[in-house]
Amino acid sequence: MGMTSTGRPTAPQAFHADAAPQSISGSRGLLQREDLIFEFGSTEKTGVDLPAPKGTPDRLGGVSRKRGTGLPGLSEPEAVRHYVRLSQRNYAIDLGLFPLGSCTMKHNPRLNEKAARLPGFADIHPMQPQYTVQGALELIDELATWLKTLTGMPAVAMSPKAGAHGELCGMLAIRRALEARGELETRRRVLVPASAHGTNPATAIQCGFTVDEISADARGRVDMVELREKLEDDSDVAGIMLTNPNTCGLFETDIREIADLIHAAGGYFYCDGANFNAIVGRVRPGDLGVDAMHINLHKTFSTPHGGGGPGSGPTVLSDALAAYAPVPFVVKDDAGFRLVEDIEGEAAESFGRMIAFHGQMGMFVRALAYMLSHGADGLKQVAEDAVLNANYVQAKLKGVMTPAFDGFCMHEALFSDAFTADGIETIDIAKALIDEGYHPMTMYFPLVVHGAMLLEPTETESKAELDRFCASLAAVAKRAAAGDESLKSAPLTAPMKRLDETRAARKPILKWTPPEPEAVAAE
Amino acid sequence: MGMTSTGRPTAPQAFHADAAPQSISGSRGLLQREDLIFEFGSTEKTGVDLPAPKGTPDRLGGVSRKRGTGLPGLSEPEAVRHYVRLSQRNYAIDLGLFPLGSCTMKHNPRLNEKAARLPGFADIHPMQPQYTVQGALELIDELATWLKTLTGMPAVAMSPKAGAHGELCGMLAIRRALEARGELETRRRVLVPASAHGTNPATAIQCGFTVDEISADARGRVDMVELREKLEDDSDVAGIMLTNPNTCGLFETDIREIADLIHAAGGYFYCDGANFNAIVGRVRPGDLGVDAMHINLHKTFSTPHGGGGPGSGPTVLSDALAAYAPVPFVVKDDAGFRLVEDIEGEAAESFGRMIAFHGQMGMFVRALAYMLSHGADGLKQVAEDAVLNANYVQAKLKGVMTPAFDGFCMHEALFSDAFTADGIETIDIAKALIDEGYHPMTMYFPLVVHGAMLLEPTETESKAELDRFCASLAAVAKRAAAGDESLKSAPLTAPMKRLDETRAARKPILKWTPPEPEAVAAE
Amino acid sequence: MRYLPLTPQDRTAMMNVIGAASVDDFYADVPEAARLPGQIAGLPDHQGELAVERHLAALAAKNRTAGEGRFFVGCGAYKHHVPASVDHIIQRSEFLTTYTPYQPEVAQGTLQTLFEFQTQVAAMTAMDVANASMYDGSTACAEAALMACRVTRRKKVVLSGGLHPHYAAATKLLCEAQGIEIVQLPPAIDGETALKDAVDGETACVIGQSPNVFGTVTDLSDVSEAAHAQKALMVSVFTEAVSLGLVTPPGEMGVDIAVGEGQSIGNALNFGGPYVGLFAATQKLTRQMPGRLCGETIDADGNRGFVLTLSTREQHIRRDKATSNICTNSGLCALAFTAHMTLLGGTGLERLARLNHEAACALADALEGVDGVEVVTPRFFNEFAFKTPMNAEAVLAMLDERGVIGGVRASRLYPGAELDDLIVCAATECTTEDDIAAYADAIQEIV
Amino acid sequence: MRYLPLTPQDRTAMMNVIGAASVDDFYADVPEAARLPGQIAGLPDHQGELAVERHLAALAAKNRTAGEGRFFVGCGAYKHHVPASVDHIIQRSEFLTTYTPYQPEVAQGTLQTLFEFQTQVAAMTAMDVANASMYDGSTACAEAALMACRVTRRKKVVLSGGLHPHYAAATKLLCEAQGIEIVQLPPAIDGETALKDAVDGETACVIGQSPNVFGTVTDLSDVSEAAHAQKALMVSVFTEAVSLGLVTPPGEMGVDIAVGEGQSIGNALNFGGPYVGLFAATQKLTRQMPGRLCGETIDADGNRGFVLTLSTREQHIRRDKATSNICTNSGLCALAFTAHMTLLGGTGLERLARLNHEAACALADALEGVDGVEVVTPRFFNEFAFKTPMNAEAVLAMLDERGVIGGVRASRLYPGAELDDLIVCAATECTTEDDIAAYADAIQEIV
Ligand SMILES: Cc1ncc(COP(=O)(O)O)c(C=O)c1O
C-alpha cells in the first residue's frame, strides 16, 4: 500500500494492518500471544519448591481458612516467559524518549539498582535494633543533608512515600502550625491555581481545608490582580499551594511577591516541587520564600517509576514548620544515629506519624547514588540541559504547533491544540506519535490550556534523539493541521489498536472470573 | 487483506506488510530504529566517569600508541537504550519454545545467575593464593562428583570451555594413551558416523587423526555391517567418535557391541555427550563402555547459551584415560583442596594444559545450582519429560510431516522434507515458523536425512505450549505440502525480512567503515 | 558526565536554533535575590561509579542483615525468601522504566499484570474487588477509615487494641485532620474481642486486625455482625500477607474493606520501604475506593485489552472531589507481589503459610520449654508475644550477645503502656531448627 | 519440581496421544546391563531455592574476594570496575537466553552487537578484521599458531620467553598434536627482544607478547620485519586488553595475527572463566580465520541487516576441512566487552589505560623506595616484576599477614626456572593510594 513522503497513506482503508497472515498460534513474529495466568495456570503447578510441612498440630485456634484461594500457579519457565512476553508490550525510557510533561521521565541509572540491592540495605528490618542499622540511619541523614542543601531549607521530612504524600506532609505541617497559633478553626482557605496538578486540591481537602481557585494570567503565571483580591479578606487564609516551575513549564515570575503576600496574610507557602528538575542546583526554593515543598525522588533524582511507583516524596520545611515534622526522624548524637519515633521530647510538636516505618529506604539509596554521581556541578548541568532540551523542542515545533505562551520555557514545552483542524483532537496526535515509536506527551493537562500537550524531554535525551522526535511530531502535527482523518485510527503498529476506555468504565470488569464458577472452586 | 483459515493469504502480492504507514522516525510502535554506535556515537561522549590522570611521567619506554582507536562512546542513557532496543530484535527461550534440535534450549533458572554473581565466585582471581579460594576449589570438586556419579565414570576433566573443546580433551587423552602404548604413529584412524556433528570430524583432524566415515543404517543407527568391515584391519584404529543418543534423536541400539568391537580393535570409544539430556539420571554412559564423553553444561545443565556462548564442556574419562587428564585439576587432602597445575607428580602422565586457568567457573556455579535444585530424582524426571515432550511432538506431527525413522524417539524428533511439494524447502518451513512466533528447528542436520528438520522441545515446555506449537507447525507443513509459494516470502512479521546470506559471503563486510575515511582519523 | 548525552557542541548548536545567548536567558524570570553566583556550595562534585559504589557499600557494611544471623523480628515486616526470578522480572527495563499506564496501547504489559494482581488479591482476601495498590499497609488502613466515613457519612472510627500502633497513628492523623473522631481501644493481646462492644450508631467503621500486632488471629465475624447491626462498616487489617494462605480471610468474616501489607510476598525488607499496600472491598463499595483500578475492555479490532478505569474517582480527573489524593502508588512492588504469587500459586501459598506456622509453633514450644517464659498469644500464625520475668529490652540485648536478634519489645511499640516484659517474635520459612534451638538455649541462659 | 511444567495429568494425556504405556518404552533400546533400577544413588534429592542458595553462599563465603582487600594479582586476569549497566544488559532475557544467531531474522540484536564488537576489536588492535570471539586468550593464541601453519604451510612455531606460560602450554599442546615443532625461548623479562634471531626459513610464525607476562611492553616491529623477511607470520598476544588504550597496538607493529584476552573489559574475574578470546588479523588472512564472523547484508526489502558469514570455514559446514573445531564461543562475554567499550568509547579507554598505568607507576615508585627491592621490568603498562632478597613465596605470605595480596610469584608460573625471588604484581584503576602505601609499608617491614 502506498505512502506519501510525510507517511500519510494513499489508501486509508488499507490501514487495518492485516497484511501479514493471521497466525495459528496467535503470536506474530517476536510478539508472543500471552493469556491471563488464570487461563493457563493450574493449582497443580508451582514455580517454588518448598519442603513438605511436618503436619504438627496447629495453634490457630480454629481461625483457619475454609475455601482455598483457587489461584493457579506456574512453573518457573512458564512464569518467566509470561512476564518477559508481557514486558515487551510496554513502552519504557529504556526504549525511547518519554516526553510525559510533569513526569520527568529521565534515565534510571543501573548503579542505583545495584546499590539498592546490597544486602546491607535490602535485607534489614525496620524494627531491628537501631544500633544494628547505623549505616542505614547515616544514609538517611546524608540524603537529608543533600536535600536541605539543594533546596536551601532547614529541615526535611523523609516519611512521604510519593509526591502527593509529600503534599499531605507539608499541608499537615501547615495545619499543625495554624493549630499551634490557635487559628486552625478560622484559617481553612487554601489558594490553588487552576493550573495545579489534581493532587494539590485533593490534598488540601484531605487535610480538611477548602480550595479557592486562582486563574492563570495571559503569561501562564498566577494572576496577581486576582490573587490580591482574594487576599483582601485574609483572615481565613491558611496558605497557597503553588507549583514552581509551574505546570505550564514556566517559572512563576512573581513568586517572591506571592510568598510575601501569603506570609503577610498569615498563611503559609506550600510549593509543589514536582518540577524541581528545571532548577535543581541553580535555584534554591528556600530563597523564594517557600515554607514546604515535596521533592519527587522518582522524578528529579532518577528513581524508576516502575510503571506507577513506588515513589518517594521527602518534604523540606522552613523554620516556621520544622518543629511540626512527622515522626520518625533521624538525629545524630555522640552515641551515633538514632530514630525519634514518639511524639515527645524533640518531637513534642510533631504533627504525628504518616506511615508504619521510616520512608522509602530503597528509593533513598537510589537517589543518593544519583546525587553522589552527579555532584553539585552535575546537578546544575542536569537542570540546564533539561531546560535547554525543552526549549530546543519548543523552538523546533513552534512553527507547526501552537505554543501556549510566548517566550522561553523551563523544562517542558506546552502547546495548545489551536493548530489542529476541526475534528482532530490532542488524543489523535498522541496516538499517532506511538506509530512513530514514541510515547505520547501529557495530554489535556494543565487544564488552563485547551487541548494541552505538555512535552518534557528531560536532560537525558541526546540531540539526535530530539531531532528525530521533533521531525516525527512535526509530521504528525502537519497531518493534524490538514485534518488527516487517518489519525483517528492510530496507533496501527502498537501491540494493540486504540482501546475503548468508555466501555471499561461503563460496566467495570476488575478481575478475571472463571467461565463457569465451578472451575475455580474445584481445585 | 483476507486470510484463509490456515492463515494463507488470499492476495499474496499484498504480502509486503506495508499496510502500516512508514514512519518519519524509522521506528514502528514498540520496534525502535537503532543505528550502529559508529553512526551516532561520538569520541566526545562517554558513559563512564573516570578521574583525570595526574599526568605523571610514563614508564612505557616509548612503546605507546600512535593513533587513537577513534572509537565512539555513548552516554549511559544512550548505551542502555541501544542494547535494550537491539535485544528486542532477538528471539529467546524466555519468549517462547526454541526447538533447535541438538542444542537443548531449556529454561535458564535465574537462581543460577544470582549465585554466579556472588562476589565469592565472581570476584576471585584465578592466580590468587589457593588457600584464599578453598570454597571455589570445593565447588569444582563437588560439581565433579555430580558429573562422575551421573555418568558412572571415574574421572572428569574440568578445563574444556565448550563441547567441541571437550571433544578435543577426550581425543587428546586418547592420543596420549596411544602414545603411552607406543602406537600413536600407527593408530591414526578415527571412525565417525556420517550423522555426527561437524565438531567431531573437525576435532579428530585437529588432534592429528584421520576421519573414516561410517554410514547410518535404515534405522538411523550405526551400520554394524559396515562397522565390522571397517574394523577388519584394525591395526590403524585409534577409536570411534559416536554421539549417543545420536543426532537423529535415537539411542544407539548396539552401543555396547560397538564399544566391545572398538576396544577389541585396540581403539577407544569417544562419546559425544551433547544429547545427555535424554538419559541424564536414567542411564550412565559408564555402563555403556564409553572411554570419554564431554558434557555440555550449557545444554543438559541449563547454563545460558548467551547468544553463542560461553559454554562449558567437562569431559568424563574412563580408567583407561583418567591418568592423562589435563592440568590443572583439584585434589583434596587433609590440608584442604589443592590445584595440581604442573605436569609432574600426580600429573606426570597428563597430556598437558588446554587453557590459561581452571575452566568456566561461572558456568560451574550455575550448573551446580541446577543440579542441587533438581537432585537425582529431578534429573531423572528431566530426561523423562524431555523424551516425553519429543515423542509427543513426533506423534502430533507425524500425520502431516515425514518422520525420518520409525518408532519412538529420544529427546528430539527428526523429520525429512519428503512431504513438501516441489520447490518448497526446509528453510521455507523454518522461516514460516517465525511468523507463528516460534524459533525454527534445526535445519539440514543431521546430513543423513534429506532436508532434515530436527526438533528438540526440551522438558521445560508445557503441554499447552507444545499443543500450540504443533498446531502451528502442522499448518505450515500443510502449506508446504500444498506448495504454497507464499512460504517463500516468510518471515513477514519478524523485525526483518529474509536476509541475503549469499550476498554477505560474496563480498564480506565484517566491520563498519566510515563514509569518508577521514572521519575516524579526525577524532 | 555519564548520564548527560549533550556534548558542548550540541549545546552550542541548540542554543543557536533556539536563539538564546546562554542558559541564563532561560532563567531570566528568577528573582535577582534567588540567583546563585555558581554551583551550590557545601556539596561534593560528581564522582565515578567506583567511588559511589564504595561509599554506599561502606554504609551498607555498617548494617546487620536479617540473613546473616538468627533473626526473629516481625511486627509488620517479615523476612521471607523471594525467588530470584522475581527480581529478574522487576528489573526488566520495560517494567522498571515505564510510567503509570495512561497510554494502554503501549502499556499492556503493566496493565495485564495489574489485572492479574487485582484478581489475586481479591481471591486471597476472599473479597470482591481489589485496587492496583496503595503505598503500604498503614496508609491503606488510613484510607479505609476515610472511605468508610465517606460511605456511611459518619465521623467516628473505632480502632482495635490489636491494631499495629503505627497503623493506628497513621489512621488517627488523617481522620483527625478531617474532624473524624477516633476511638482507640487500649493495647490488648486479644484486642479484637473487645471490638463489638465499642461500636455504636455513630460509628462509621470498626478496624480490627488478624493476625494482630501481638500475633493473635481472630475470627472477626461477630465483630462484623455487630458493626453491620449499627450500619457501620467492618474494616480488617493484616500485616502478614502470607497468613492469607492459612488464616480465615477477611471475605470469610463479613468484612467490607480489607487492607494489608503485601511486603511478605515478592518484596525485600528494605528497612521499611518501598512496600505495597493491599486494598480490597465488596462489590458495592467499588466506586468509593481510593487508588487506581485496572479494568478489561477491547480495542478497535475487538481484541481484549486492559486499561485504567473509573478514574472519575481520582484526583487527576476529580481534583478536590477525589476519593483520595494518591497518584503514584507501588506499581513495581505490586508486580513483585503478583510475580511471586504466580510462582507460588494457591497451593504454594498454602504450603508456605503452613511452613511459617509450623516454624512459629516450634519456636513457641521451644520457648515454653524454658521456665519463666510464658507465651501469651492465645492463637497465632507466624508471630507471637511472650513474657519473661525480666525487662524485655535487657533480654533482647543479652540475646543479641548470644547471636540472636530476638524480636521487638512491646515497649517500643507502646512507649506509654506497661508492657516492659513483653517480646514479640516471628518465625518464617527462613527460620531453621538451629535458629530455634539457639533462641531457646539463649533464653534458658538468660532467665 | 519448579522447572518442570508437566503435571501428572499432562503426562498421562500425552502418553495416550503417543500410544506408549510408560516412559520405559522410550528407553527400550537401552541395553539390559545399563538399565538402572531407580534413580542414581549417592546424590541428594531436589531442594528449594533457599536451601540451594544457602549451600552456595556458604561456599562463596570461603573465598576471599579481590574487592575486599588490597589486591595486586594479575598475570593474565585483571581486577577492573565494570559499570552496573553492563551487567543489566547481559542479563536481558533476549541476549542471555538465545542461541547462536543462525536465524538472522530473529537474531538481529545479537548480530548487530557482534558486528559492533568486531569493529571495536579491529580498531583497538589496529588490525583489519576481527572475529566474533574465541574461548579465551590462551586458546586464541593456540588457534593463531595453527592458522599460521595453515597459511604458510610450515610446521614450526617460535614462542617468546615473555609469552604467558599457560598460553605457551595451550599452544604447544595443539601444535604438537598436529606435528608442529615448538621452539620455546627461555623465560625472560625482556623476552621479545630475543625473538628476531629465533626465526628461520622453516618458521610458520613467531609469537610475542606485549605487555608480556612480566609486564614488559615491547615494540615488535622489528620482530615482524624479521619474520616477514623469512615469509613467516608475526603473531602478537596481549592478556590485558586495557593496555590497547595506551600501548602500541599490534596493527602498528606489522603484526599479521593479533590475539588476546578480553576479560579486562566488561567481564568479572570469575576465577578464570568464562572469559573472551579476541582474534584479529590482516584482511588477506580473513578466510583462514577460525571462529564465527558476522557480516553485513540486506533483507528482502533491501534493509541493512547482519548475518553470520563465511561459514564455509567452519566445522558445521566444512567438517574435517574446517579451520577449527570451535562452535560455541564466548558470545555473552563478547557482549559484555562491547557494551563496556561502547560506554568507554575511545576517549574513555585511553583515560582508563592512563589511570592503570599511573597506578602501576606509583606502585613501582613506592616499592623502589624500599631498599632491597628492585623493579626488574624495564618498560611496563599496569603490571611489573620485582625482586627482593627473600624467597617470593615467603614474602607473599608475610604480605598477606599484613592484609596485602601482593601478586604472583614467578615460580608458580615457571616451576622449573630459577625465579624464586621474583614477584609479578599489577595495579589498576581500582588500586587506591592507600593500597599502594600499605604495600610499600608491608614490604618495608618484611625485607
Ligand atoms: C505537578 C505534580 N504534582 C504532584 C504530583 C504527584 O506526585 P506523585 O505521583 O509522586 O504522588 C505530580 C506527579 O504526577 C505532578 O506532576
Ligand SMILES: Cc1ncc(COP(=O)(O)O)c(C=O)c1O
Ligand atoms: C551433537 C553435538 N556435538 C557437539 C557440539 C559442540 O558443542 P559446543 O557448541 O558446546 O562446542 C554440539 C553443539 O551444537 C552438538 O550439538
